[in-house]
Amino acid sequence: MQVTTEALFTEARTARGYLPAEVPDATLQAIYELMKFGPTSGNCTPLRIVFVRTAEARDRLVPCMDPGSNQAKVRAAPVTAILGTDLAFPEKLPRLFPSADAPSWYAGNPAKTTDAAIHNAHIQVGYFIIAARALGLDAGPMGGFDGGAVDAAFWPSTPKRSIVICTLGHGDASRLHPRDPRLAFDEACSLA
Template sequence: MQNNPHENSHEKMLDLLFRQARSQNGWLPQPVEDAQLLRIYELMKMGPTSANCSPLRIVFLRTSEARQRLQPALNPGNLEKAMSAPVVAVLGYDTRFYDLLPQLFPHNPVMREMFAGKPELAETTAFRNSSLQGAYFMLAARSLGLDCGPMSGFDADRLNQEFFPDGLVKVNFLCNLGYGDVAKLFPRSPRLAFDQVCQLL
């Protein structure tokens, strides 16, 4: 029986995105080009968000000088992996995302008013949907052959003051980008079984 080439390519993509993908702790000295960052964005922006609100805002730190600005906000355990990454993406969420809803959700012109003047609802919506977009971001990067190293472990207030001083955007998480150094990986941690997580009702 012959192998189905479409099935083989499908399985390879699943390996690339999930089964063989790892959170990288170290990086090879291979640059990430601006064109690659643009391609990541052009892919990730197509993922769905509620009312197409698209609250994710990204600051790409591409130079050593830019990455040094992170240092005061990082936990010590994250310093080396961030400083050695070719690019660190600061993934934030716009708490005033609703101001762009007339552009993003034009078929419902009153959608903006659902969030205006309701800061708790706006914050919850922005955080949830920027987290969703952050996952799309990682999948887009992996699909293009890049490795990811998502990180928490930072002082959010200091990071916001450094990169989002207007107070409208707030950091969600960081994601290192580049080509991972497999020598710095540790064995993959266990995952929970289906029956531990899921219910069939």
């Protein structure tokens, strides 16, 4: 499969609506199989995902979203991914990073653990979006949800915390707005 920078970046858009095409479970697995190779610190890979595909699951998620467009986006999307972080990720480090005593880096330091979990999961969210685009899907990442309600509905009594909600499917180009501007290099970057 040849994937272009246009498909990943310059022509890719945040989906605001989707065509009525299903997203096979095999495609959702393929997204994970690609994104899992993106680097994280100490290979901690704290991102956890719930793919909301059924009407029952969608009905649990919609009330957790901000009223208005976010609820409508989740209702209309073929799939919505709850992207979260696992605050217990150090438990998996002996297997994921066996070359060091990585769990000791976090032992007794919940603030450092939470910080690493959130930052590295956000890095993985970026890989997730790129993987979805590489497989021909459009993504609609968003905030605007009650994280506590999402966690209670999908990860009750676990150390997992939702950080981003992302709709997935084949985007409806007729629903797109003109592309918003981006900052120029000199506005966002400096050379030191």
